[in-house]
Amino acid sequence: MPIICPVDFNCVLDEVLDRSPPRVGTKLHMTVMLRSVMDNLHLVDIWREMHPTSTTFSCYTPTHGAFSRLDRFLLASNGTLDVRRADYQVRFLSDHSPLLLECGTHAPRPAIPLWRMRPELLGDLEYRRDIQEALTGYFGGNWTTAQSRGIEWEALKVAIRGESLTKTFVRN
Template sequence: MERTTKENILKVNITTWNVRGIRKLAKLKQVLNRLKHFNSRIIFLQESHLTASEIHLLTKRWQGQVYFSSFTRHARGVITLIHKSIPFQTTRVITDPNGRYVIVQGRISMLEINLINIYAPNEDNPSFYENLFLTISTLEGLYIIGGDFNCALDPNLDRSSQTDTTHTQTRKILFNYMKDLRLNEVWRTRNPNNREFSCFSSSYQSHSRIDYFLISTELLPCVENCWYNSIVISDHAAVCLSVRLGEVDQGVKRWRMQTFLLKDPSFVKFIETCIDQYFQINKDETTASIRWEAFKAYIRGEIISYSSNK
């Protein structure tokens, strides 16, 4: 267990926005001006439609760090922007070759944090989230996950039609991992019975709330506000989150095994081998209680090692 104290308070405005393409310079400038109006310092953009060779259109207009995952000039693409005023020290970046997500792991002062920008498939695709969350679960630190999830968590409240039978498996996977990783959907937590929409579909003439933030439970007390802006420039609204990152008090950090690992056959086999080896070596020389306490420390270390190397 580790004990930490509160760090200097750092209030940050974070915005996630599906911009539906920013290859045209006029639209890129519109988007950046609106983000400036929001005073956004950490930004998750989806559907940039910028290729690796075109990302300079944005980098030369942004003062700070830029991380991206591209696909084609007409589809997908995610970009994470971190303003130079944010003392974020990047330690690792994971990008999706299909332009669906970018994960930026780093540190603000003593706070380890993972910034995860998602543009999920439109169809019911639980395997996308399975693979993504298996990667996310190996990362140390707290989570701020934002983006276009393409899935309304509560169809009764989050869709104008109040029906959605097309994303049942995706929704189930999302709820399972939210529970395992102790993630909270910020806006709904603060607005349990309200209705708000983030996307308008001209094809179906319907509204839905499929853009949102999932954050670690430890960050919830640090949230000042979370709100949806008007649907302009794109057919999605920008979602803003105001959070005091430097005020996080992680207190006593207790290790908690991620239960989804038990569904991994290779993990189960690995643990069975570890258990057999431990009790072959540690037999009756000590009391049962001492062996048990030592075993818990040993198996915890083996699980952490397995997860970090997955």
């Protein structure tokens, strides 16, 4: 699912590239918090990704005589959006420049059909015996080696699927 988060937290992420004049060595609490949120949610500043060395600013503060890049779009870093353009527009009616984001979504991949066990196999006593042997063998060799019960469950399903497919192909 695409995530687009437009933000203006009134802080810069890079004191050198996002502010003029730069304040080198300054670490603001808000900047640290915003970076932490971005890291935890796997978000990227898409404009900075597309313009890694540019010094374009989105805000002018006359009191400090400073330009800053405060406005940004944070996007999920999983690449679900096809970003074609991210550009600041001419500032008007506000002290902030609008940021234009033009994007589409990637064509959805066709779903891989899920494997389902054929229920009629449960009525086959030989199949049930084979599965029981496979499970006994699985638990005998793997019960304590997995790092979590979730991994154990996924591996068990793979073992059952493999045994079922083998028996299905052998019988057909």
